[in-house]
Amino acid sequence: MQVVGVTTQHEVYVASKTHRFRMNEMLVLKDELLEFPKGEVVETFSYNRYIPMGFDKGLVDNQVIKTLEQIGYDIGADDIHLAKVRLFEEAPHPIQTGCHVHHPDFSEIESLLVTTSAEKGMVLGEIKSTDYVEESLPLPLQGLVTILEKEQERKQKGVPFIFDIRAMQQYPHIGVFGGSGSGKSFGLRVMLEELMKLSIPTLVFDPHFEMDFSVQLNNGVGNIDYKQRYEVVQIGRDVGVDFTALSTRDVERLLSASGSLTESMINVIQSIHKRKDSYQSFSDRVGNLAEAIEIGKQKVESYLHDGGMTRDEMEKYHTFKKLLEQYGSLPLSSVKGIQWRLFRLQQAGLFQQNIRVIEQAIHQGKLVVVQGAVWLLQVFSSYVIGSLYSKRRNFKDARLQQKQGEFFPPFMIVTDEAHNFAPKGYDAPAKSVLKEIAQEGRKYGVFLIFATQRPTLLDETITAQLNSKFVFRTVRGTDIQTIKEETDLTAEEGKRLPYLRSGDVFVSSAIIGRTIALRIRLAHSSSPHTLNPFDELIEMNQTSNEEVLKGLQEFLPLTEMDLMKNLPDLNAKSRKSWDVNQWKDELSRLSREGYLIERKTPFAHIYDRA
Template sequence: MQIVGVTTQHEVYVASKTHKFRMNEMLVIEDEALYFPKGEVVETFSYNRYIPMGFDKGIADDQVLKTLEHIGYDIGADDINLAKVRLFEEAVQPIQTGANVRHPEFSEISSLLVKTSPEDGLLLGEVKSTDFIESTLPDHLKGLLHIQDHDQVRKQNGVPFIFDIRAMQQYPHIGVFGGSGSGKSFGLRVMLEEIMKLQIPSLVFDPHFEMNFATQAKEVANAPSYRDRYIVVQIGQDVGVDFSALSTRDVERLLSAAGSLTESMINVIQTVHKRKDSYQSFSDRVANLAEALELGKQKVEAMLHDAGMTRDEINRFATFKRLLDQYGSLPLASIKGIQWRVNRLYQAGLFQQNIRVIEQGIHAGKLVVIQGAVWLLQVFSSYVIGALYGKRRSFRDAKLQQKQGEFFPPFIVVTDEAHNFAPKGYDAPAKSVLKEIAQEGRKYGVFLIFATQRPTLLDETITAQLNSKFVFRTVRGTDIQTIKEETDLTHDEGKRLPYLRSGDVFISSAIMGRTMAVRIRFAHSASPHTLNPFDELKKMKEQDSEQLLKALDSYLPLAEMSIMNHLTNLNQDAEKNWDVQTWKQELERLSSEGVIKKEKTPFATLYTRP
């Protein structure tokens, strides 16, 4: 391998007759005067004498051709492999043409690839095209992971990528971007497994009900178990909002997530809500006020002077009068709107629990997965993130002021479909607290991991604060443009984004100081959504056919005209509620599939065992 063509301080061309270059391959240039500069292949090209085309385009220009001829390449006869190599550090002068090039040993580039030990960092994958370095790897970096490659699971044969999570103190927050099927969710799962390994408290908002780590991957022998490292809670069943702890502003945010609020509705909340209100006291006040306004002041006063009323009725109308005197100027339509929104959240179970189990999980250093519908997660996230961030902030502020405060651990907030929680261009319940964490969370030890298919739709203030970005396959031009603006991906790497394999990722991180191409390791746990929906459909049909055959077994051979006689027993045995026509259709289907045999006789149509 030799340097050819015109060289600059930051880019060179390398040629070889025997070695086929690969993208992101690392090379060392044997130029002692420049301290053996190192670089990475960013573009490759091969010329074969049987396909004499392409030298008028791409990286093989006239200067490269002349150099190749001068150093002994036969353009008409040889297979020539060329690579454009970008240097990691700019050279002080152009590199000498003709200089030899070789693959590095690990010790020469260890500072570029590994920033921390596997025990202290997140072991996320394998740096691509580093198998040439594998033989010189130290033992403590070998055999750490498995990689899925072309439908096979293989052992690590390159340099492991270990994300230095401790460096997030200086370069906080992570963005995970990628389109559907790119491996984004898989990469997020691996990241969460590593966070559990380090026992870092984390809060995960899971709108897809897929962040469950109970099922171990069968392909990896002796995979670690995470059963004791996480808990899963559902909004309305296990956790909820303590209404009495809400401020008036919190109530506004919650109700706006249940349905957009008008200025008049906001005024109703600010006027009617009282400090330390329970759900019952607030909803009763709103409901009584709505009923009082519907009756009208004259009717309420008239009822109070009715001698035939019971004490309970007198108390009820006295409450109506008091509310009318206090809030009678508020519009009925706005009060009804607030009443509907409060009831909607209550019906979803939001006010029937508290967040104690989440706080206990965070204190225990566990991953707390919160599941629910997207709109409910938006509502709940604003409350729970605000509450936990407030506790952590209070502890740190008290410590800085040398006061005694109740300890609350640092933690990570993880969201999938992050553009729903912090959208660009409009408000969302949790957006303000997430923006605050993005800008100031580093000081308090609270960090964000945001995963989204649409980085363009994510709030720009938050996107700008994501110091490490994991970019999987992305197809949309607007998203690619956003990613290129927010990372140091080159033009060539940007062009590769729509064609990345599932599980391949560009990691652009201020911690590493450059963009790296990585293949995410095989996860130790399996997602509950791994079954192909078409396989699921086929499996359900097979199970249904087995169930029907088992129910029919004692009735075969069965004449078509006898179905009516056995209908009740057939339905009972098959656990169905079908009529005669449906049973005929199913018998016809089973016979067409060869499960049972259909025979036509002069007297009847019979279904028998095959």
């Protein structure tokens, strides 16, 4: 391998007769004056004499062709393999043309690829095109991951990618971008496994109900049992909002997530809500006010004046009178709007629990998965993130002021579909607190991992603060443009984004200082959504067939007359609730598919065992 053509201080062409270059391959240039600079293949090209296409259509120019001829290449006969190589560090002067090139040993590129140990960092995958260093790889870096290649599991060959999570103190927050089917959710699962391995407290918002780690996979690498390292909670069932802890502003945010608020509705909340209100006291006050306004002040006073009511009714109308004196000027439609939004949140179970389970798990260094509908997660995330972040910030501020504060550990916040929680261009319940964490969370030890299919729809302030970005396959042009603006991906890498295989990813990180291409490792756990829906359909149909055939066994052979006579028993044994016509259709289908034999007689259709 030799350098050919015109060279620059940051880019050269390398040619070979025998070696076929691969993207992201690392090479060492034997230029002694520049102390053997290193570079990475960013574009490849091969010329074959049997293909009638000249170099004018390729990535090289006449200078490269002349150099190739001068150093002994037969342009008309040889197979020539060429690579454009970008140097990792700009050289003080251009590279020597004609200098030889070789693959590095691990020791030559260790500082470029590994910044921490497997025990301290997140082992996420294998760096692509580094298998040539397999023999020189130190023992602690061998056998750390298993890779899925062409539907086959294989052992690690190249250098493992270990993300230095401790460096997030300097370069905080991670973005995970990729379209549907790109491997984004799988990559996020691997990250969460590594956070559990390191016992880093983590809060995960899971709108897809897929972040469950109970199904362990045996893929050849020393797996960790995650069952004691995480908790799954559902909003309304396990966790909720302690209404008494909410400020008036918090109540506004919660109700706005249930449906947008008008200025008049906001005025209702600010007028009616009192400090330390419980859900019951606040909702009763709203409901009573709505009823009082509907009745009207005159009627309320006339009822009280006329008398003839029970004691409870008297108390009720006295309450109405007092509310009308205080809040009678508020519009009925706005009060009813608040009442409806409160009822919707209550029906979802939001106010029936508290977040004590989450706080305990965070203190224990566990990963907590919060599940619920997207709109409910938006509401709840605003409350829980604000509450936990305040506890952490208060502790750190107290230490800085040399005061005694209650310890609350640093933690990570992870969410899929992040553009729903911090959208660009409009408000969302959790957006303000997430923006604050994006900008100041580093000082307090609170970090974000945001995954989204649509980075263009994510708030720009937050996107700019994501110092490490994992970019999976992305097809949409606007998203690719956003990614190119926010990372150091080259034009060539940008062109490759729509064609990346599922599980391949570019990592652009200020921690590493450049973009690295890697393949995500096999996860140690399985998502509950891994079953192909078409296989699921076949499986369910097969199960249904077995149930029906088992229920039919003692009634075969069966006629249409028998159906009417034995219908209740047939339904009981087959666990169905069908009528006669449905059973006829089912028997005909089973006969067509070969499970039963149908015989036609002048008097009836008879169904029997196949």
